[in-house]
Amino acid sequence: MxxxxxxxxxxxxxxxxxxxxxxxxxxxxxxxxxxxxxxxxxxxxxxxxxxxxxxxxxxxxxxxxxxxxxxxxxxxxxxxxxxxxxxxxxxxxxxxxxxxxxxxxxxxxxxxxxxxxxxxxxxxxxxxxxxxxxxxxxxxxxxxxxxxxxxxxxxxxxxxxxxxxxxxxxxxxxxxxxxxxxxxxxxxxxxxxNMQTARWKKVVWNSAWNALTTLSDLDTYAYLTSSPSAPATARAAMHEVITVAQALGLPIPFTLVEELMDRVGDRRINSSMQMDCRHKRPMEIEVILGTPLRKAKEHGIAVPVLETLYTLLTAIDKRNAELRSSKA
Amino acid sequence: MxxxxxxxxxxxxxxxxxxxxxxxxxxxxxxxxxxxxxxxxxxxxxxxxxxxxxxxxxxxxxxxxxxxxxxxxxxxxxxxxxxxxxxxxxxxxxxxxxxxxxxxxxxxxxxxxxxxxxxxxxxxxxxxxxxxxxxxxxxxxxxxxxxxxxxxxxxxxxxxxxxxxxxxxxxxxxxxxxxxxxxxxxxxxxxxxNMQTARWKKVVWNSAWNALTTLSDLDTYAYLTSSPSAPATARAAMHEVITVAQALGLPIPFTLVEELMDRVGDRRINSSMQMDCRHKRPMEIEVILGTPLRKAKEHGIAVPVLETLYTLLTAIDKRNAELRSSKA
Known part of the structure; x- marks a missing residue:
């Protein structure tokens, strides 16, 4: 035992x-x-x-x-x-x-x-x-x-x-x-x-969907149908994370983007980060977007979409932390 | 008379x-x-x-x-x-x-x-x-x-x-x-x-500050101090809009970015778009971010930060419109 x-x-x-x-x-x-x-x-x-x-x-x-x-x-x-x-x-x-x-x-x-x-x-x-x-x-x-x-x-x-x-x-x-x-x-x-490949593949998904559902406070379907730019921005975020993963030597192809777009399809998914944000709880921003962003900087890779999403989420996370401490 | x-x-x-x-x-x-x-x-x-x-x-x-x-x-x-x-x-x-x-x-x-x-x-x-x-x-x-x-x-x-x-x-x-x-x-x-130059200069300011204060629901100072990425993202948005304005032949130099960063300084500005968003009113997204985005596409200019901000605001605007119509 x-x-x-x-x-x-x-x-x-x-x-x-x-x-x-x-x-x-x-x-x-x-x-x-x-x-x-x-x-x-x-x-x-x-x-x-x-x-x-x-x-x-x-x-x-x-x-x-x-x-x-x-x-x-x-x-x-x-x-x-x-x-x-x-x-x-x-x-x-x-x-x-x-x-x-x-x-x-x-x-x-x-x-x-x-x-x-x-x-x-x-x-x-x-x-x-x-x-x-x-x-x-x-x-x-x-x-x-x-x-x-x-x-x-x-x-x-x-x-x-x-x-x-x-x-x-x-x-x-x-x-x-x-x-x-x-x-x-x-x-x-x-x-x-190679668990790092498995982890990064999941982060390709999470970096887009957790961030976009949290920032819009919409489910994946409502977000994706909100404007023609919405799917493009989701694809752009995933593409950037894959670029970083490839720079780290992980065998993740860009075809994963369409695979994940198909997987989300017309489902109505609300993410755990979105729920954390609604309840003003700390969000897993650093491990989902922060690490890819830091690795991108180390490798001199431009990740403007990822950085914009990270920046906005971090700002909101700080606002939520202040709301929590003012209530405590 | x-x-x-x-x-x-x-x-x-x-x-x-x-x-x-x-x-x-x-x-x-x-x-x-x-x-x-x-x-x-x-x-x-x-x-x-x-x-x-x-x-x-x-x-x-x-x-x-x-x-x-x-x-x-x-x-x-x-x-x-x-x-x-x-x-x-x-x-x-x-x-x-x-x-x-x-x-x-x-x-x-x-x-x-x-x-x-x-x-x-x-x-x-x-x-x-x-x-x-x-x-x-x-x-x-x-x-x-x-x-x-x-x-x-x-x-x-x-x-x-x-x-x-x-x-x-x-x-x-x-x-x-x-x-x-x-x-x-x-x-x-x-x-x-040349009023178009005057208008675009004001849009360089508005595209960054209206979008970032609305999406973070923080004033400009709280946003700017929320992470080291926050000023970088504001600069990136302004830089993209200037690139578009230059492609339209307007004499707006990139030095405007630092001029506007100095102008915001450590003031605590809440934008009209942020107030509209808080009150679930329609936001002026198309004339502040939409037109620069469409002009960028016409000229084949990549504006990933602008597009991400536009996409998120449009998604939120749609959510607010649905909230209004469900109350009406």
């Missing part, structure tokens, strides 16, 4: 955590913030069209909003699965929050987060630990504290974050072992050699 | 109209929409640090929201001064609304409106009339129906809109005569040979 911790119990963290729990092959603990009290008392309830209704009870539950309150030092974890929003500029930074749960060299850190460049802070703090980087495809939301509605999809794409200071065989063994936990619990796991 | 009509009695129309009234050299009528009833009964009251408090009584007042209700046909006007918001896509279009007031060949049409390309609809409908095109600098707002607060500045830049089908001498005489009315009333009139 391995010791696992789910760090961040929103819809996505709770759902993938529940797969590990369902495997029966690990002792599962959790670190929660806003829903800490509920989860500590009652665990998490999940409704799912794929798995029915079920319940997850954690071995230990830690309160991340007050790290010092933890009675005794946490056990040694084989796996810490991070499923929080990716906000590299937040304070305290992610490594500070993870500190009590990571054993140097031993703990494998699995990051289930949006965006690109998300591994850097953790890799820098724990250069000798194995990092697994994951793209989640499940649709799962927390509808009330500790109650998760899984809508569909149990897929997850994952692979190793390159790290020459960890022995390859050990890293591969940890990756297989982690995959098996998810598979045993009912997950549909796609292990990829 | 000449017959003048002010078409559109918001802050700007009422203020410049009041200068004509103060001149004592014209019979002044008005065409109003939302404040029609008040203006018909009581005229317009103006408070001004430059001219004191005064009152304007109109000879006739017409209701533009119901053109058919006008009792009898309007008199023949020497000057029709249009001071409505410039919305070329609105229905009914401006020429339809102006129709009852314009005598072909005889009436001089003075347009006090924002943006570029605003003369085209009127020039097409009345190719043999003199058109005077104006940039207003006064700060004047309607604080309640029929009550105008003039804050400062009585300047107006104006000149002829080029039209080879009107005799130059006649056009010049009409221009002088119109200038004299405003000057006699206390106005500070700057007659320019």
């Amino acid at each position: 391995q010791n696992c911790l789910i760090f961040g119990l929103g819809g996505i963290g709770s759902f993938y955590g529940s797969l590990i729990y369902r495997s029966g092959k690990a002792r599962l603990s959790a670190a929660a913030r806003s829903n800490y009290r509920t989860v500590k008392e009652k665990g998490v309830s999940i409704t799912s069209p794929m798995f029915g209704d079920y319940h997850v009870q954690f071995e230990d539950v830690y309160n991340t909003s007050n790290p010092n309150s933890q009675s005794g030092s946490p056990k040694q974890f084989d796996y810490v699965v991070v499923a929080t929003k990716a906000l590299p500029n937040a304070t305290p930074a992610l490594p500070t929050l993870l500190e009590p749960f990571i054993t140097p060299k031993l703990t494998t850190i699995a990051l289930i987060q949006n965006g690109v460049g998300i591994e850097d802070q953790v890799a820098e703090r724990w250069p000798e630990n194995t990092i697994i980087t994951c793209v989640a495809w499940a649709s799962a939301m927390q509808v009330e504290s500790g109650v998760i509605e899984h809508k569909d999809n149990a897929s997850i794409t994952l692979g190793l974050f390159e790290n020459e200071r960890v022995d390859t065989e050990i890293a591969q063994k940890r990756l297989r072992s982690f995959s098996n936990l998810l598979i045993s619990g009912g997950g549909d796991v796609d292990v990829q050699e | 000449q017959n003048c009509l002010i078409f559109g009695l918001g802050g700007i129309g009422s203020f410049y109209g009041s200068l004509i009234y103060r001149s004592g050299k014209a019979r002044l009528s008005a065409a109003a929409r939302s404040n029609y009833r008040t203006v018909k009964e009581k005229g317009v009251s103006i408070t001004s640090p430059m001219f004191g408090d005064y009152h304007v009584q109109f000879e006739d007042v017409y209701n533009t929201s119901n053109p058919n209700s006008q009792s009898g046909s309007p008199k023949q006007f020497d000057y029709v001064v249009v001071a409505t918001k410039a919305l070329p896509n609105a229905t009914p279009a401006l020429p339809t609304l102006l129709e009852p007031f314009i005598t072909p060949k005889l009436t001089t049409i003075a347009l006090i409106q924002n943006g570029v390309g605003i003369e085209d609809q009127v020039a097409e409908r009345w190719p043999e009339n003199t058109i005077i095109t104006c940039v207003a600098w006064a700060s004047a707002m309607q604080v309640e129906s029929g009550v105008i607060e003039h804050k400062d500045n009585a300047s107006i830049t104006l000149g002829l809109f080029e039209n080879e089908r009107v005799d130059t001498e006649i056009a010049q005489k009409r221009l002088r005569s119109f200038s004299n009315l405003l000057i006699s009333g206390g106005g500070d009139v700057d007659v320019q040979e």
Whole structure:
């Protein structure tokens, strides 16, 4: 039996955590913030069209909003699965929050987060630990504290974050072992050699649709039909991100633009960033648009559309932060 | 005594109209929409640090929201001064609304409106009339129906809109005569040979600041200090508009960018477009960003920042229009 911790119990963290729990092959603990009290008392309830209704009870539950309150030092974890929003500029930074749960060299850190460049802070703090980087495809939301509605999809794409200071065989063994936990619990796991390509492909999508739905506060269909310029601007944003990815040596072709335009089609998608903006919550701007923008500057690539979207979102994010602090 | 009509009695129309009234050299009528009833009964009251408090009584007042209700046909006007918001896509279009007031060949049409390309609809409908095109600098707002607060500045830049089908001498005489009315009333009139250059210079400013304050819903200072990308994006938008203006043969140098950055400095400016957006009113997107964008496409010039701003504003304008019609 391995010791696992789910760090961040929103819809996505709770759902993938529940797969590990369902495997029966690990002792599962959790670190929660806003829903800490509920989860500590009652665990998490999940409704799912794929798995029915079920319940997850954690071995230990830690309160991340007050790290010092933890009675005794946490056990040694084989796996810490991070499923929080990716906000590299937040304070305290992610490594500070993870500190009590990571054993140097031993703990494998699995990051289930949006965006690109998300591994850097953790890799820098724990250069000798194995990092697994994951793209989640499940649709799962927390509808009330500790109650998760899984809508569909149990897929997850994952692979190793390159790290020459960890022995390859050990890293591969940890990756297989982690995959098996998810598979045993009912997950549909796609292990990829080059996760950065997978991540950047998803960012091509997110940089356009999260930004454009947030700034217009329209769903994808309403946005796309608002003017003849609307599809052109979406294509331009995606094209710029692909140009940056190619400069980084990632094999992402420009044909991905039309593939993603077809995928959005006439669906009416509202993005998570749009919802965060409506509720004046911090937005994942840096990992979705900021990293591509910084890489573009490093490589001397002009990305005017991306920079305009990034600039406007950052301005709005700052306005929202001020509204939050004036209410607090 | 000449017959003048002010078409559109918001802050700007009422203020410049009041200068004509103060001149004592014209019979002044008005065409109003939302404040029609008040203006018909009581005229317009103006408070001004430059001219004191005064009152304007109109000879006739017409209701533009119901053109058919006008009792009898309007008199023949020497000057029709249009001071409505410039919305070329609105229905009914401006020429339809102006129709009852314009005598072909005889009436001089003075347009006090924002943006570029605003003369085209009127020039097409009345190719043999003199058109005077104006940039207003006064700060004047309607604080309640029929009550105008003039804050400062009585300047107006104006000149002829080029039209080879009107005799130059006649056009010049009409221009002088119109200038004299405003000057006699206390106005500070700057007659320019090339009004298109003056208009495009103002659009360089407006395309950046109206768009960026509206999309971020921040004043210029809060926007500019929101991230290091914020000033860069403002500069990029202005640079693109100047590139288009240069392609049209207008002598506007790129040094205007820094001149306008200095002019905004650390002032906290909220734009009229931002206020329109907050109140879900139609925004002057087409005349401020749309015309430069269309001219750029005609000349094969890439204007990615301008196009992104235009696209987002148009999407929001559409969303606001739907909110208005769902409330109506």
